[in-house]
Amino acid sequence: MDSQxxxxxxxxxxxxxxxxxVLWLALGLWWGRKGASLDGFMLANRNxxxxxxxxxxxxxxxxxxxxxxxxxxALEMGVWGMLSYSTAAIGLLLFxxxxxxxxxxxxxxxxxxxxxxxxxxxxAWVVFLIISLFYAMTWLVSMGMAGGLLLxxxxxxxxxxxxxxxxxxxxxxxxxxxxxxxxxxxxxxxLIVILGVAVVVIAVxxxxxxxxxxxxxxxxxxxxxxxxxxxxxxxxxxGLLFGLGEIFHSNVWWSRALAMREGVGQRAYTLAALIxxxxxxxxxxxxxxxxxxxxxxxxxxxxxxxxxxxxxxGVGAVLVFVAVFASLASSxxxxxxxxxxxxxxxxxxxxxxxxxxxxQRQRRHAAWALVGLGLLTWLxxxxxxxxxxxxxxxxxxxxxxxxxxILAGLYWRRANSRAVLWAMxxxxxxxxxxxxxxxxxxxxxxxxxxxxxxxxxxxxLAPGDxxxxxxxxxxxxxxxxxxx
Amino acid sequence: xxxxxxxxxxxAAPELWxxxxxxxxxxxxxxxxxxxxxxxSSNGAVLLKWExxxxxxxxxxxxxxxxxxxxDDPSSRYRGTLPSWYVSGRLDGRSYFRxxxxxxNGASDGGEAPWTEWSAAQSVLVEHHDLRLAVILFxxxxxxxxxxAATVLLAARSTSTPR
Numbered sequence: 001m002d003s004q005x006x007x008x009x010x011x012x013x014x015x016x017x018x019x020x021x022v023l024w025l026a027l028g029l030w031w032g033r034k035g036a037s038l039d040g041f042m043l044a045n046r047n048x049x050x051x052x053x054x055x056x057x058x059x060x061x062x063x064x065x066x067x068x069x070x071x072x073x074a075l076e077m078g079v080w081g082m083l084s085y086s087t088a089a090i091g092l093l094l095f096x097x098x099x100x101x102x103x104x105x106x107x108x109x110x111x112x113x114x115x116x117x118x119x120x121x122x123x124a125w126v127v128f129l130i131i132s133l134f135y136a137m138t139w140l141v142s143m144g145m146a147g148g149l150l151l152x153x154x155x156x157x158x159x160x161x162x163x164x165x166x167x168x169x170x171x172x173x174x175x176x177x178x179x180x181x182x183x184x185x186x187x188x189x190x191l192i193v194i195l196g197v198a199v200v201v202i203a204v205x206x207x208x209x210x211x212x213x214x215x216x217x218x219x220x221x222x223x224x225x226x227x228x229x230x231x232x233x234x235x236x237x238x239g240l241l242f243g244l245g246e247i248f249h250s251n252v253w254w255s256r257a258l259a260m261r262e263g264v265g266q267r268a269y270t271l272a273a274l275i276x277x278x279x280x281x282x283x284x285x286x287x288x289x290x291x292x293x294x295x296x297x298x299x300x301x302x303x304x305x306x307x308x309x310x311x312x313x314g315v316g317a318v319l320v321f322v323a324v325f326a327s328l329a330s331s332x333x334x335x336x337x338x339x340x341x342x343x344x345x346x347x348x349x350x351x352x353x354x355x356x357x358x359x360q361r362q363r364r365h366a367a368w369a370l371v372g373l374g375l376l377t378w379l380x381x382x383x384x385x386x387x388x389x390x391x392x393x394x395x396x397x398x399x400x401x402x403x404x405x406i407l408a409g410l411y412w413r414r415a416n417s418r419a420v421l422w423a424m425x426x427x428x429x430x431x432x433x434x435x436x437x438x439x440x441x442x443x444x445x446x447x448x449x450x451x452x453x454x455x456x457x458x459x460x461l462a463p464g465d466x467x468x469x470x471x472x473x474x475x476x477x478x479x480x481x482x483x484x
Numbered sequence: 485x486x487x488x489x490x491x492x493x494x495x496a497a498p499e500l501w502x503x504x505x506x507x508x509x510x511x512x513x514x515x516x517x518x519x520x521x522x523x524x525s526s527n528g529a530v531l532l533k534w535e536x537x538x539x540x541x542x543x544x545x546x547x548x549x550x551x552x553x554x555x556d557d558p559s560s561r562y563r564g565t566l567p568s569w570y571v572s573g574r575l576d577g578r579s580y581f582r583x584x585x586x587x588x589n590g591a592s593d594g595g596e597a598p599w600t601e602w603s604a605a606q607s608v609l610v611e612h613h614d615l616r617l618a619v620i621l622f623x624x625x626x627x628x629x630x631x632x633a634a635t636v637l638l639a640a641r642s643t644s645t646p647r
Binding site for chain 2: 075220403439
C-alpha cells in the first residue's frame with residue numbers, strides 16, 4: 001500500500017542507497033585501522049575530541065524517530081506534541097555533567113551495565129541488563145522498520161528489501177570500523193541531517209501560509225491547537241522523562257562519555273543539546289503543516305517525508321531520503337556498537353565466562369556480536385508490527401525506572417543496592433500496567449515516579465555506604481583462576 | 485376502461501412509464517471500511533482504512549463524513565487513490581464515515597466511470613481523557629522532573645569528582 005505514494009523511482013532510490021553504502025563502508029575500512037585493540041574498537045581509544053563528540057551525540061539522538069515520529073506526534077498531539085518531543089534535548093543537557101563524572105569515576109570502564117554491577121551488585125546488574133537490552137532491541141527494531149518504511153514510501157522499494165539493505169550496510173561498516181567508524185560517519189551524517197531538515201523546512205515555509213495552516217487546523221482539527229488537550233498534557237512530561245531515561249541508562253551515551261577525552265564530555269553533550277533542540281521542532285512543524293493542508297496520510301509516521309516530497313517534488317524527495325537515510329544509519333550504527341559492547345562485555349565476558357576472557361577475545365567476540373545483533377534485528381523487523389510510536393513507547397516505563405538508580409548511583413554514596421533493585425522492578429511493572437490500562441502517555445511518568453520513591457525511601461531507611469574507589473580499581477581475578 | 489386501468493397502473497408504478505435513466509453500468513461492489521464498525525479514540529486520532537472489492541484496476545475513492553448515521557448532511561473529506569485517511573485533533577463527539585470507489589481511468593467506453601454504492605458506515609467516537617486526570621498527571625510529571633533535574637544539577641555542583 002505504501003508504495004502507492006512513492007515519489008522517487010526505485011532506480012533513483014537504489015542509486016542513492018548504493019552510493020551511501022559504498023561511502024560508509026569505505027570510511028569504515030579507513031577508520032577501522034585504528035580499532036585493532038579492544039579499547040580502539042569499543043571506545044575509539046578513549047580519545048574523542050569536542051567536535052566529533054558533539055557531532056556523534058547529535059547524530060545519534062537525531063534518529064529516524066526525530067524526523068518521522070516528531071511529525072507524527074505533532075499530527076496526533078498538536079503543538080504540545082511538537083514541543084514535548086523537543087524536550088528530549090533536556091536529557092542531553094542533564095547528562096552533560098554526568099558524562100564528566102562517569103569519565104572520572106570509571107576511567108577504564110566500558111559499559112553502563114558494568115557501572116551498575118560494580119555499584120549495586122549482580123542482582124541489580126541482571127535487571128538493568130534486561131532493561132538495557134530490551135530497550136536497545138526496541139530502538140533498533142524501530143529504526144530497522146523505519147528504514148524499510150521510508151524506502152518503500154519514497155522510492156517504492158519493497159519494505160523487506162529496504163530494511164535488509166539498511167541493516168546490512170550499518171552492520172558492515174560497524175564491524176570493520178568499530179566505534180571509530182561509528183563516530184566518524186556520525187560527524188558526516190549529522191551535517192547531512194541538519195542541512196537536509198533545514199533546507200526542507202525553509203522550502204516548505206516559502207510555499208505555505210502559516211496563518212492559513214493555523215486557521216485550517218483550528219477548523220478541521222481543533223484539538224491540535226488547544227492548550228487543554230488531555231492526552232497531550234499527559235504526554236508532555238511522559239515524553240520528557242522517557243528521554244531522560246533513555247539517555248541516563250543507555251550504553252549508547254555511556255560509551256561516548258567513556259570514549260571522550262577527559263574534560264570533553266560535559267562540553268560536548270551541552271553543545272549537542274543546543275544543536276539538537278530545534279530539529280524536532282522543525283520536523284514537528286511539518287506534521288502540523290500537513291494537517292493544515294489536509295494531506296491524505298496513509299501512515300501517520302510518514303507524514304513529514306510525504307509533505308516535503310509533495311511540496312518540493314523530486315528535489316524534496318531526494319533531500320528527505322538522504323537526510324532520513326543518514327539519521328537512520330547514525331542511530332543504527334551507534335546502537336549496534338553500544339549494544340554489542342553490552343552483549344560482549346557484560347553478557348558473555350561478565351555473565352557467561354565470569355571474567356575469564358582477555359581483551360583480544362572480547363575484541364573478536366565484539367565483531368561476531370555485531371553480526372548476530374544485526375541478524376536478530378532483521379528477524380524482528382520482518383513482521384512489520386505496529387506503528388513506530390507503539391513499538392518505541394513500550395520501552396518507556398522500563399527506561400524511566402532506571403533514571404533514579406543511575407542518578408543515585410553516580411552521586412549518592414548512601415544509595416541502597418536493594419532499594420535500587422526493587423526500584424527498577426516496581427517502576428517497570430507499575431509503569432507497564434499504566435501503559436496498558438491508561439495509555440502509552442503515562443508509562444514512563446509512572447515508572448519514574450515509583451522508582452524515585454523506592455530509591456529515596458529505601459536508601460533513607462537503610463542507607464548504604466559505597467566506596468567510590470571501587471569503580472576505578474582493577475577487578476580481582478575470577479575465583480577459579482585464582483585458585484588454580 | 486382499458487385507459488383507466490393503464491392510467492392507474494402507470495400512477496402506481498411510475499417506473500413503467502418514466503423515461504429510463506442512463507443506468508450506470510453495474511459497477512463493482514462498494515469498498516469496505518476496515519476494522520471495527522464502531523471505532524473509539526481517547527486522543528481524537530484514528531486511522532481510517534478501507535479495502536476495494538476488486539484490486540485489479542487502480543481506483544479513485546471518495547470518503548464522506550457526517551454527524552448522523554444516515555448521512556443527512558455529508559461532507560466530502562477525501563478524494564484520491566490512497567486507501568486511508570488519518571483523523572486527528574477531534575473534539576468529543578461521534579462522526580460517521582463511508583467510502584465509495586470508481587475506476588481511475590474511466591469506463592471501458594471512454595466515458596466517466598460510475599461510482600460504486602457507498603460502503604457501510606464506520607463510526608468514530610471521540611471521548612477524550614478526563615481533563616482533571618490529565619492535569620494531575622501533568623503536575624505530577626512536572627514535580628518529578630523538577631526534582632530529578634535539580635538533583636542532577638545540585639549533585640554535580642556539590643560533588644567533588646575523584647581523580
